[in-house]
Amino acid sequence: MNPRHRLATHLTTADSVTVLTGAGVSAASGIPTFRGAGGLWRNFSATDLATPTAFLRDPHTVWEWYAWRRGQVADCEPNAAHRVLARWTQTRPLWRVITQNVDDLHVKAGTRDLVRLHGSIFELRCWNRCSASPGAWRDERVPFPEMPPRCPHCGALARPGVVWFGEALDPGDIAAADALTACDVFIAAGTSALVYPAAGLLHRARTHGAFTAEFNTESTEATEIVDVAIRGPVEVTLAELDALL
Numbered sequence: 001m002n003p004r005h006r007l008a009t010h011l012t013t014a015d016s017v018t019v020l021t022g023a024g025v026s027a028a029s030g031i032p033t034f035r036g037a038g039g040l041w042r043n044f045s046a047t048d049l050a051t052p053t054a055f056l057r058d059p060h061t062v063w064e065w066y067a068w069r070r071g072q073v074a075d076c077e078p079n080a081a082h083r084v085l086a087r088w089t090q091t092r093p094l095w096r097v098i099t100q101n102v103d104d105l106h107v108k109a110g111t112r113d114l115v116r117l118h119g120s121i122f123e124l125r126c127w128n129r130c131s132a133s134p135g136a137w138r139d140e141r142v143p144f145p146e147m148p149p150r151c152p153h154c155g156a157l158a159r160p161g162v163v164w165f166g167e168a169l170d171p172g173d174i175a176a177a178d179a180l181t182a183c184d185v186f187i188a189a190g191t192s193a194l195v196y197p198a199a200g201l202l203h204r205a206r207t208h209g210a211f212t213a214e215f216n217t218e219s220t221e222a223t224e225i226v227d228v229a230i231r232g233p234v235e236v237t238l239a240e241l242d243a244l245l
């Protein structure tokens with residue numbers, strides 16, 4: 001039986017399904033992936049800029065990168081992969097999505113009860129964590145009226161409301177994601193499976209006995225440990241799988 005039909009067979013009998021998405025799911029919407037060609041910006045790599053140290057050293061350059069990305073994402077729409085996953089969560093109570101992406105496209109697609117591990121590029125937080133400001137607030141203005149943006153309460157620098165490399169994820173998000181690894185089928189879609197703790201979720205799902213699958217255009221760290229690897233653009237292959245259900 002080919003990988004797609006094997007996965008479809010497991011999905012038709014599954015009660016609980018968890019899908020972990022990465023930047024590859026948003027590629028067809030026009031958003032460059034982290035480690036693909038478009039992931040570079042002025043010869044910086046994401047891991048150079050997405051850190052608290054980089055922000056401490058040069059907040060203006062880090063904000064220029066995030067402002068550039070916000071401008072890229074602002075006009076992007078969810079693609080077929082986002083739409084299939086949103087419908088799955090809306091029609092099947094125990095089918096859920098965990099995302100590493102900060103582009104909010106799963107939110108825009110209407111995904112129910114999304115678990116967002118790395119925050120949102122359209123949220124900001126007070127760099128000084130002042131008592132007056134909430135955890136994070138939404139600011140979708142593109143471009144910002146002033147650069148770099150500031151906390152409206154204390155006037156200190158604002159920072160992007162995302163989780164940087166070297167920063168801990170929200171414990172509630174980690175717990176929610178971990179609980180979702182106890183599922184019948186676990187799918188890793190459009191992720192290089194390199195960033196932890198997100199990449200560890202697939203291993204956790206396997207220890208729970210889940211049937212595991214990967215949707216990617218190329219092989220990754222996860223390819224040799226999943227039960228089926230479905231090669232191709234996820235905006236096509238996921239829609240083709242959905243048509244079999």
Ligand code: BV8
Binds near residue numbers: 024167
């Ligand atoms: C933590 C938000 C602990 C920001 C992101 C040394 C020092 C410190 C930490 C570490 C260290 N070594 C390792 C670590 C852990 C580190 C880590 O994993 N590093 C990696 C690089 C080795 N992790 C962390 O730092 C995490 N925190 O460990 O904290 C701690 C505990 C207590 C106290 C303090 C600290 C935090 C990680 C979160 C980092 N933030 N994003 C922002 O976006 O600006 S991660 C970033 O990478 C994005 O969120 C992205 O989603 C994520 C993962 O990348 P992918 O989504 O997989 O994207 P990528 O481009 O890599 O791959 C795309 C894939 O899609 C490819 O496979 C491609 O083939 C495929 N594809 C492309 N097109 C398609 C497609 N597939 C299908 N169809 C297509 N059309």
